[in-house]
Amino acid sequence: MGKPFGPLPAPGTRPFIVEVRRGAQVESRHPVVAAVVDADGRLVAGWGDAGAMIFPRSSNKALQALPLVESGAADAFDLSQAELAMACASHGGETRHTGTVAAWLARIGRGPGDLECGAHWPYHEETARQLARDQAAPTPLHNNCSGKHAGMVSVATHLGEDIAGYVKPDHAVQRRVTAAIEDVCGVKIAAENFATDGCSMPTMAIPLDRLAHGFARFVTGQGLAPERAKAAKRLAAAVAAEPFFVAGTGRFCTAVMQAGGGRFIAKTGAEGVYTAASAELGIGVALKVLDGTARAAQTALGGLLDRLGLLDEAGREAIRPLVEQPLTNWRGLSVGSIGLETPAF
Amino acid sequence: MGKPFGPLPAPGTRPFIVEVRRGAQVESRHPVVAAVVDADGRLVAGWGDAGAMIFPRSSNKALQALPLVESGAADAFDLSQAELAMACASHGGETRHTGTVAAWLARIGRGPGDLECGAHWPYHEETARQLARDQAAPTPLHNNCSGKHAGMVSVATHLGEDIAGYVKPDHAVQRRVTAAIEDVCGVKIAAENFATDGCSMPTMAIPLDRLAHGFARFVTGQGLAPERAKAAKRLAAAVAAEPFFVAGTGRFCTAVMQAGGGRFIAKTGAEGVYTAASAELGIGVALKVLDGTARAAQTALGGLLDRLGLLDEAGREAIRPLVEQPLTNWRGLSVGSIGLETPAF
Numbered sequence: 187m188g189k190p191f192g193p194l195p196a197p198g199t200r201p202f203i204v205e206v207r208r209g210a211q212v213e214s215r216h217p218v219v220a221a222v223v224d225a226d227g228r229l230v231a232g233w234g235d236a237g238a239m240i241f242p243r244s245s246n247k248a249l250q251a252l253p254l255v256e257s258g259a260a261d262a263f264d265l266s267q268a269e270l271a272m273a274c275a276s277h278g279g280e281t282r283h284t285g286t287v288a289a290w291l292a293r294i295g296r297g298p299g300d301l302e303c304g305a306h307w308p309y310h311e312e313t314a315r316q317l318a319r320d321q322a323a324p325t326p327l328h329n330n331c332s333g334k335h336a337g338m339v340s341v342a343t344h345l346g347e348d349i350a351g352y353v354k355p356d357h358a359v360q361r362r363v364t365a366a367i368e369d370v371c372g373v374k375i376a377a378e379n380f381a382t383d384g385c386s387m388p389t390m391a392i393p394l395d396r397l398a399h400g401f402a403r404f405v406t407g408q409g410l411a412p413e414r415a416k417a418a419k420r421l422a423a424a425v426a427a428e429p430f431f432v433a434g435t436g437r438f439c440t441a442v443m444q445a446g447g448g449r450f451i452a453k454t455g456a457e458g459v460y461t462a463a464s465a466e467l468g469i470g471v472a473l474k475v476l477d478g479t480a481r482a483a484q485t486a487l488g489g490l491l492d493r494l495g496l497l498d499e500a501g502r503e504a505i506r507p508l509v510e511q512p513l514t515n516w517r518g519l520s521v522g523s524i525g526l527e528t529p530a531f
Numbered sequence: 532m533g534k535p536f537g538p539l540p541a542p543g544t545r546p547f548i549v550e551v552r553r554g555a556q557v558e559s560r561h562p563v564v565a566a567v568v569d570a571d572g573r574l575v576a577g578w579g580d581a582g583a584m585i586f587p588r589s590s591n592k593a594l595q596a597l598p599l600v601e602s603g604a605a606d607a608f609d610l611s612q613a614e615l616a617m618a619c620a621s622h623g624g625e626t627r628h629t630g631t632v633a634a635w636l637a638r639i640g641r642g643p644g645d646l647e648c649g650a651h652w653p654y655h656e657e658t659a660r661q662l663a664r665d666q667a668a669p670t671p672l673h674n675n676c677s678g679k680h681a682g683m684v685s686v687a688t689h690l691g692e693d694i695a696g697y698v699k700p701d702h703a704v705q706r707r708v709t710a711a712i713e714d715v716c717g718v719k720i721a722a723e724n725f726a727t728d729g730c731s732m733p734t735m736a737i738p739l740d741r742l743a744h745g746f747a748r749f750v751t752g753q754g755l756a757p758e759r760a761k762a763a764k765r766l767a768a769a770v771a772a773e774p775f776f777v778a779g780t781g782r783f784c785t786a787v788m789q790a791g792g793g794r795f796i797a798k799t800g801a802e803g804v805y806t807a808a809s810a811e812l813g814i815g816v817a818l819k820v821l822d823g824t825a826r827a828a829q830t831a832l833g834g835l836l837d838r839l840g841l842l843d844e845a846g847r848e849a850i851r852p853l854v855e856q857p858l859t860n861w862r863g864l865s866v867g868s869i870g871l872e873t874p875a876f
Contacts, residue, residue: 241556318663391554516651516729
């Protein structure tokens with residue numbers, strides 16, 4: 187496949203840096219490790235230890251959603267593109283998000299009480315304030331992972347499995363998810379690399395470059411069994427078609443995919459992780475801010491996607507304030523910015 | 532002065548590390564530079580570049596409050612210990628905080644509209660939710676810096692100066708503050724090191740070890756003019772006596788000073804900064820998490836104060852969950868922890 191981006195530096199051991207500036211000084215620095223891997227597993231570009239073990243957290247939700255399609259549940263319940271996108275989402279808890287999950291659960295004869303993700307106040311700040319103004323409290327529907335959990339409940343429901351404990355590593359639902367991740371990323375996950383995610387599901391540490399490889403295979407289908415390749419492409423298409431349902435208002439995942447016009451998918455994960463993948467270029471990207479900070483992850487991903495030639499002029503301008511982020515204070519005065527150290531890569 | 536702590540490592544160029552653990556793995560790492568300096572300016576201990584230029588941000592509010600006492604305003608307005616502590620505070624916007632500032636301003640014939648700090652939702656989450664439930668919005672009183680601003684307005688009011696623009700670097704109020712910081716820390720601040728803080732006041736980058744030196748002098752009075760030494764000790768005593776008013780419920784500054792039982796003062800600053808000082812040991816401490824993350828700064832400071840022998844068994848136990856921080860997820864399940872890499876120092 188064509189690679190329109192110019193020569194990239196040979197993979198090196200130095201992370202690149204996202205810097206936080208105040209006045210004329212750099213106030214804080216975030217080192218970022220990143221791997222760009224093609225569908226054959228070749229490291230096309232890398233910064234820092236490309237084989238570093240990282241927890242993908244929510245950045246691999248699209249991989250976790252494979253059994254939803256492969257099991258036949260997506261077809262049996264006639265899931266829409268928006269619902270499939272929400273199975274891969276870390277959403278803001280806006281009304282369109284919670285309403286979509288609520289309707290989906292009702293349609294399959296389940297409810298919010300069946301979700302084992304716990305509740306938290308919506309990420310979308312104005313929605314959270316309105317909830318408080320309405321004297322209400324958050325429910326599991328507001329949990330940013332409620333769409334993923336609705337997907338897991340759908341699989342168990344479709345297959346006639348007991349849904350209780352579907353978040354536990356030894357539940358059939360999770361065993362299928364783990365097997366799918368191992369297959370797509372080409373890894374065997376050892377017991378000591380299992381941990382628990384914020385929403386109570388397992389998250390498993392894998393090498394950064396294997397995560398990138400997994401996403402290259404996910405969007406191209408290359409090297410995957412035909413049914414798996416088909417399911418992956420269907421999920422990738424849903425994510426690309428419905429970026430609002432993957433995150434929401436003001437969120438980088440949504441904005442960067444809108445700016446890309448369908449040329450790539452991108453997904454954030456807690457503790458400074460991002461993945462992205464482009465079928466057109468045949469590559470997957472995975473990055474981790476070593477200190478786990480989200481503000482740097484979006485700047486890093488935006489810069490890297492631009493470097494790879496995946497943004498046109500309009501797209502680059504659309505996301506510029508989320509990549510080269512102006513910092514204003516409580517009175518709205520400009521005090522600094524967040525951006526890539528020059529030269530970053 | 533006696534130094535009850537055992538031998539410290541020679542100052543070295545390696546930062547120490549605060550690690551974020553999930554399951555059996557380390558998920559994220561925060562490098563910390565720190566300097567422990569005595570009142571003569573000697574580097575007693577150091578990790579990383581002790582001369583690194585950093586913005587103290589709110590960690591030097593006690594130094595910024597010197598003119599409040601030195602000008603005679605504190606006496607003229609009969610400021611209480613709690614009010615002096617609030618002049619040095621980054622408070623949570625709880626009712627006792629906002630009420631104290633409101634009463635103070637009313638007593639000097641001023642009001643919230645005179646504060647130039649801007650408004651933000653209270654840091655104390657339950658107070659913020661309640662404000663929303665009450666269909667109210669935050670005012671400048673809720674700004675974490677409102678006590679500092681009330682102090683600045685008090686100085687201008689007492690001296691008959693125009694209070695408008697008191698946050699600007701060239702206002703007489705700020706020129707006094709800058710001169711006090713330069714004197715106490717033994718630095719001359721160049722124009723390019725001035726920037727704007729979150730609350731619109733100037734913040735000036737200075738070397739980390741000079742900030743630590745300044746705090747050693749602040750609490751001991753050593754090397755300061757008598758009037759300045761007296762003002763500094765009065766402010767340090769107020770901060771130590773009223774730790775709730777310096778931060779608030781659930782906040783580390785408050786908890787660690789309560790745990791120390793008056794043996795030291797400690798203050799956080801945005802972007803991962805902490806200062807502390809002990810008159811008993813004759814030392815000041817300054818640290819900066821290089822990536823600017825607050826969660827690591829409190830773990831770093833707590834560990835360092837303990838290493839310096841400033842916490843007894845009961846104090847250590849009282850703050851343990853804020854230093855060796857358990858991480859739970861949305862359902863309250865234990866998923867990991869934040870703590871010092873072993874050996875840290």
